[in-house]
Amino acid sequence: MRIVVAEDLYLLRDGMVRLIEAYGHEVVATATTGPETLGALLTWRPDVSIVDVRMPPTQSDEGLRAALAARRELPGLPVLILSQHVEQLYARELLADGAGGIGYFLKESVFDADQFIDAMERVADGGTAMDPAVIAKLLSSGSSNRRLEQLTEREHSVLGLMAEGLSNQAIGQRLFLSESAISKYTTSMFGKLGISDDENNNRRVLAVLAYLNKT
Amino acid sequence: MRQLVSWSTSACVGFVRACVVVVVSMLVPAVWAAAAGLWIWWWDGDPWSGIVPFLWACIGTLALCRPVCRMIRSLVAKWTGTVIPAGYRQAGPVTQMATGYWWNGYSYERTSRDARMDQQWRTRWKDPATWRDLRFTAIAPITAGVICAIPPAGVAAAALGFGQSTPAARLAGVLGLAVAIGGAPYAWRSVEPVAVRFLRASPAMALADRVDELTAQRADTTVAQAAEIRRIERDLHDGAQARLVALGLSLATAEKLMETDLDQARALLRNARAGAATSLTELRELVRGINPPVLNERGLIDAVRALALDSPLETAVTADVQLRLDPPIESAMYFGVAELLTNAVKHAHATRARISIVRDDTGIVVDVEDDGRGGAGVRPGGGLDGLRRRLAVFDGTVEVTSPAGGPTCVRMMLPCESL
Known part of the structure; x- marks a missing residue:
């Protein structure tokens, strides 16, 4: 895969590039500022990019804004956002276009290299992958909508794991259930959330969106 | 008939009030008169014999000036509803330093008692209110005191005049009575303008x-x-x-x-x-x-939105503008909202909250309202008191409306120029 890495801290950028290359992917460009990131994303159109939220010149959310701007130009451009902290607010902004291909993780998720690369590949395939910390925050916040309240507890946990970006098979492994059982849950869940078949490609993304847009 | 009754009531009340004003405002002159009397009593040809009565009068004046002013202030407030702030300087906290000595804002003392005594004297001495009170005790007798003395003086003249049989004395008695009755409802009112003019806090x-x-x-x-x-x-x-x-x-x-x-x-x-x-x-x-990263990255409004999303309450945020304020102000407001939301969960057991961020001509106004059980108040050392003090640094204010049973609405206001 062709990958762009945008990160202003040298040590992290270097480590990330080495990790990605160790897994046999190609880093085609690196960026260290917001404008540079936007430029790299638009010129290279990478299979997936890894973008830090906070970058020069303003040291605010430059990276996030660059990623959002790039996705406005090229809808569905897969982007994996890495940050020292995760905010539901940012997760919603990233998912708002409903196009998928979005990942949002804490920086320390690279500690588990296998899982990290796995998540990156899923994002490259147009999937959605959220850090467990985002999901945990969602579960603890009080707001909920009527459609979500219809879900059973089991369906809730399946949806939570889906939001983390896990495949049906992986969800089955976590919950000690067969893959077919999981797909039964997901089908009933999609029905309850009112997500129809013709949106098949993005059903998982839409489910996660419904999950995030609880209010 | 009714008019006559109400008029005579006001005359009686006015007469009593005038007498009270005379007594209170003449306390200090009375002390001086007593001192002068003593001096004359002890007179033996040496003018220095007056030094002792003079000192007594000075001490008496100093001791009486604050109570006299306090009485006048409370009388004016009671009779007319005009509240004149006292404006006395408050003694600051006395704290023990790491060295074991006590610091009272002016000097270090060995014991807390010494520190407090020292502080009290210094505060008194340096307080401009003390000098204002002294001035008032000198001015009050010759203004309000004299005017208020008219009705009692008229009554006295009447009593004296009717006691004698000469026509001139009787005439004086009748005149005195007329002045007393005519002036009674109005004379005491002179104390209000005098007090307002001379007892209010000066710019200094x-x-x-x-x-x-x-x-x-x-x-x-x-x-x-x-x-x-x-x-x-x-x-x-x-x-x-x-x-x-x-x-x-x-x-x-x-x-x-x-x-x-x-x-x-x-x-x-x-x-x-x-x-x-x-x-x-x-x-x-x-x-x-x-310093929450989102505050740094997005500013107050988005940071509050992020906070609302993380809160276990169902929280709605309304904000009319995107604004970036000075970082310290944003931080103070953010932590204020965070604390109020925590309170709503922990103490008020609320399930919903509403946050609105508005700017008006003077600054920024943040309202946090919950549907909890209310009964919150600003108690010294409490969380809301801490919030008030944190905002006071920026001249901000906190208003708490929290009747028992709820809902609680807290309004934080900060004047700011960067808007």
Whole structure:
């Protein structure tokens, strides 16, 4: 895969590039500022990019804004956002276009290299992958909508794991259930959330969106 | 008939009030008159014999001026509803320093009692209100005192005049009675303008008050800042630092074990990774407590939105504008909202909250409303008091409306120029 890495801290950028290359992917460009990131994303159109939220010149959310701007130009451009902290607010902004291909993780998720690369590949395939910390925050916040309240507890946990970006098979492994059982849950869940078949490609993304847009 | 009754009532009340004003305002002149009397009594040809009565009169004046002014103030407030703020300077806190000595804002003393005494005297002496009171006790007798003395004097003239049989004396008595009755309802009213004019706080006093306020705020801020730094230091010391040491230890051991026991080395490395993740989590929490990253990245409104999303309450945020304020103001407001939301969950047991951020001509207004059980109040040393003090640093104010049974609405207002 062709990958762009945008990160202003040298040590992290270097480590990330080495990790990605160790897994046999190609880093085609690196960026260290917001404008540079936007430029790299638009010129290279990478299979997936890894973008830090906070970058020069303003040291605010430059990276996030660059990623959002790039996705406005090229809808569905897969982007994996890495940050020292995760905010539901940012997760919603990233998912708002409903196009998928979005990942949002804490920086320390690279500690588990296998899982990290796995998540990156899923994002490259147009999937959605959220850090467990985002999901945990969602579960603890009080707001909920009527459609979500219809879900059973089991369906809730399946949806939570889906939001983390896990495949049906992986969800089955976590919950000690067969893959077919999981797909039964997901089908009933999609029905309850009112997500129809013709949106098949993005059903998982839409489910996660419904999950995030609880209010 | 009714008019006559109400008029005579007001005349009687006025007469009593005039007498009260005369008595109160003449207390200090009475002290001086007594001193003069003593001097004449002791007169033996030497003018220096008057020094003792003179000193007594001075001490009496100093002792009486504050009670007299206080009485006048309370009488005016009671009779006319005009409240004149006293504006006396408040003594600051007396704190024990690390050296064991007591600091009262002026000097170090060995014991807290000395410190308080010293402070009291200095505050009294330096208080412009003391000098204003002295001036008032001199002015009051010759203004309000004289006017209020007219009805009682008229009554006295009448009593004296009717006691004698000469026509001139009788005429004087009739005149005195007429003046007393005619002036009774109005004479006491002269005390109000005099008190308002001469007892209110002067600009210098207002300035002094402001300086006091700022001094207290500065002290507060310094203390709060020091406590915060200590907390951060402790958190880093017990948390991240200790974990990094443990991490280094694990890595060193793993390096050693690589040669002999690969499995155990691998287990240690796994532990080390988990430790690193934990210390990152701790650091993240610490950073969030110092300055939430989202506040830095997005400003107050989005930070409050993020806060609302994380809150267990169903929270709606309305904001009419995107604004970037000075970072310290944003931070104070953010932590204010965070504290109010926590209160709503913890104390008010609320399920919903509404936050609105509006700017008006003078500054920024943040309302936080919940549907909890109410009964919140600003208690000294409490959370809301702390909030009030944190905002006071920026001349901000906090208004709490929280009847028992709810709902609680807290309004934070900050004047700001950067709008």
